[in-house]
Amino acid sequence: MKFSMEDQTLVRLGQRTQTESEDLGTLVNQLVEAAEPLEGVFNGPARAKFNEFKSKTDQIATSLNNALAGIVGSISGQNLAFVTAAEDGAGAHQAAQGSADFSSEALLSRISGQASV
Numbered sequence: 001m002k003f004s005m006e007d008q009t010l011v012r013l014g015q016r017t018q019t020e021s022e023d024l025g026t027l028v029n030q031l032v033e034a035a036e037p038l039e040g041v042f043n044g045p046a047r048a049k050f051n052e053f054k055s056k057t058d059q060i061a062t063s064l065n066n067a068l069a070g071i072v073g074s075i076s077g078q079n080l081a082f083v084t085a086a087e088d089g090a091g092a093h094q095a096a097q098g099s100a101d102f103s104s105e106a107l108l109s110r111i112s113g114q115a116s117v
Contacts, residue, residue: 007086013075014075017075021064021065024068025065026061029057032053032054032057035050
């Protein structure tokens with residue numbers, strides 16, 4: 001299986017998630033405002049639940065924003081891990097390449113040695 005990802009993919013994902021996190025809190029508040037005309041329609045347990053939701057709007061918006069902030073932090077950590085692994089891999093490759101003998105004599109001796117085995 002091959003995994004290919006552009007170098008800025010996680011950065012863009014984190015930025016979009018951060019923006020959407022901010023929008024989500026606003027949308028929760030807009031939902032309560034939009035439901036205001038329905039407040040008088042509810043009776044009994046339904047009205048109690050609506051009032052409970054309405055009273056907890058700020059708490060719900062904050063909880064959602066905090067959860068998405070955690071996701072943004074996770075994305076940032078993943079990006080750091082990918083970047084670090086790529087840099088470590090490139091460094092290891094460069095070190096191995098520097099010690100390799102690419103001369104024609106060395107190549108011919110390796111080929112000859114494999115052919116006789």
